[in-house]
Amino acid sequence: MPSDAQRPRLSNRMEQAILRLLDQALGYHPDACRCPRCRRDVVALALSRLPARYAGSPTGEVLIDVELQRVQVQAELLGALDQAIRIVKARPHHHRSA
Numbered sequence: 001m002p003s004d005a006q007r008p009r010l011s012n013r014m015e016q017a018i019l020r021l022l023d024q025a026l027g028y029h030p031d032a033c034r035c036p037r038c039r040r041d042v043v044a045l046a047l048s049r050l051p052a053r054y055a056g057s058p059t060g061e062v063l064i065d066v067e068l069q070r071v072q073v074q075a076e077l078l079g080a081l082d083q084a085i086r087i088v089k090a091r092p093h094h095h096r097s098a
Protein backbone atom coordinates (compact mmCIF):
# COMPACT_ATOMS: atom_id res chain seq x y z
CA MET A 1 0.00 0.00 0.00
CA PRO A 2 1.40 3.40 -0.91
CA SER A 3 1.60 5.84 1.96
CA ASP A 4 -0.49 9.01 1.86
CA ALA A 5 2.59 11.02 0.94
CA GLN A 6 3.13 8.92 -2.18
CA ARG A 7 -0.44 8.90 -3.33
CA PRO A 8 -1.08 11.78 -5.72
CA ARG A 9 -3.97 13.94 -4.62
CA LEU A 10 -5.93 14.85 -7.72
CA SER A 11 -9.19 16.69 -7.96
CA ASN A 12 -11.39 16.77 -11.01
CA ARG A 13 -11.72 20.51 -11.72
CA MET A 14 -14.78 19.76 -13.85
CA GLU A 15 -16.47 18.37 -10.74
CA GLN A 16 -15.75 21.60 -8.84
CA ALA A 17 -17.14 23.67 -11.73
CA ILE A 18 -20.31 21.57 -11.93
CA LEU A 19 -20.89 21.75 -8.17
CA ARG A 20 -20.55 25.55 -8.35
CA LEU A 21 -23.22 25.73 -11.09
CA LEU A 22 -25.67 23.20 -9.61
CA ASP A 23 -27.84 25.68 -7.71
CA GLN A 24 -27.98 28.06 -10.67
CA ALA A 25 -29.12 25.21 -12.95
CA LEU A 26 -31.70 24.06 -10.37
CA GLY A 27 -33.05 27.62 -10.33
CA TYR A 28 -34.52 27.01 -13.79
CA HIS A 29 -36.43 23.99 -12.45
CA PRO A 30 -38.46 25.06 -9.40
CA ASP A 31 -40.27 21.70 -9.49
CA ALA A 32 -37.08 19.60 -9.32
CA CYS A 33 -36.39 17.68 -6.11
CA ARG A 34 -33.45 19.16 -4.17
CA CYS A 35 -32.79 16.31 -1.75
CA PRO A 36 -29.13 15.20 -1.38
CA ARG A 37 -29.77 12.04 -3.39
CA CYS A 38 -31.31 13.80 -6.40
CA ARG A 39 -28.59 16.48 -6.30
CA ARG A 40 -25.96 13.73 -6.34
CA ASP A 41 -27.74 11.97 -9.23
CA VAL A 42 -27.81 15.21 -11.24
CA VAL A 43 -24.10 15.88 -10.64
CA ALA A 44 -23.15 12.28 -11.49
CA LEU A 45 -25.19 12.32 -14.71
CA ALA A 46 -23.80 15.67 -15.83
CA LEU A 47 -20.21 14.64 -15.07
CA SER A 48 -20.66 11.37 -16.99
CA ARG A 49 -21.29 13.42 -20.13
CA LEU A 50 -18.41 15.85 -19.64
CA PRO A 51 -14.66 15.30 -19.94
CA ALA A 52 -12.85 15.02 -16.60
CA ARG A 53 -10.22 17.74 -16.13
CA TYR A 54 -7.26 16.94 -13.90
CA ALA A 55 -4.16 19.00 -13.29
CA GLY A 56 -0.72 17.78 -12.23
CA SER A 57 0.21 21.00 -10.44
CA PRO A 58 -1.40 23.94 -8.63
CA THR A 59 -0.55 26.12 -11.65
CA GLY A 60 -2.28 23.65 -13.92
CA GLU A 61 -5.34 23.75 -11.69
CA VAL A 62 -5.52 27.53 -11.99
CA LEU A 63 -5.22 27.35 -15.79
CA ILE A 64 -8.01 24.77 -16.00
CA ASP A 65 -10.22 26.77 -13.65
CA VAL A 66 -9.75 29.89 -15.79
CA GLU A 67 -10.69 27.92 -18.90
CA LEU A 68 -13.77 26.48 -17.19
CA GLN A 69 -14.87 30.04 -16.27
CA ARG A 70 -15.16 31.03 -19.94
CA VAL A 71 -18.69 32.11 -20.83
CA GLN A 72 -18.96 29.56 -23.63
CA VAL A 73 -17.79 26.71 -21.38
CA GLN A 74 -20.11 27.78 -18.56
CA ALA A 75 -23.05 27.68 -20.99
CA GLU A 76 -22.01 24.17 -22.02
CA LEU A 77 -21.82 23.01 -18.40
CA LEU A 78 -25.20 24.57 -17.59
CA GLY A 79 -26.61 22.74 -20.61
CA ALA A 80 -25.27 19.40 -19.34
CA LEU A 81 -26.71 20.12 -15.88
CA ASP A 82 -30.05 21.11 -17.39
CA GLN A 83 -30.25 17.81 -19.28
CA ALA A 84 -29.32 15.86 -16.16
CA ILE A 85 -31.97 17.67 -14.09
CA ARG A 86 -34.62 16.82 -16.70
CA ILE A 87 -33.64 13.13 -16.59
CA VAL A 88 -33.67 12.95 -12.77
CA LYS A 89 -36.98 14.86 -12.69
CA ALA A 90 -38.54 12.41 -15.14
CA ARG A 91 -37.61 9.39 -13.06
CA PRO A 92 -36.65 10.28 -9.50
CA HIS A 93 -35.46 7.44 -7.32
CA HIS A 94 -38.07 8.13 -4.69
CA HIS A 95 -41.57 9.49 -4.26
CA ARG A 96 -41.95 13.21 -3.84
CA SER A 97 -43.96 12.82 -0.65
CA ALA A 98 -41.39 10.59 1.05
Ligand SMILES: [Zn+2]
Residues within 6 Å of the ligand: 033, 034, 035, 036, 037, 038, 039, 092, 094
Ligand atom coordinates in the same frame (compact mmCIF):
# COMPACT_ATOMS: atom_id res chain seq x y z
ZN1 LIG B 1 -34.97 13.73 -4.35
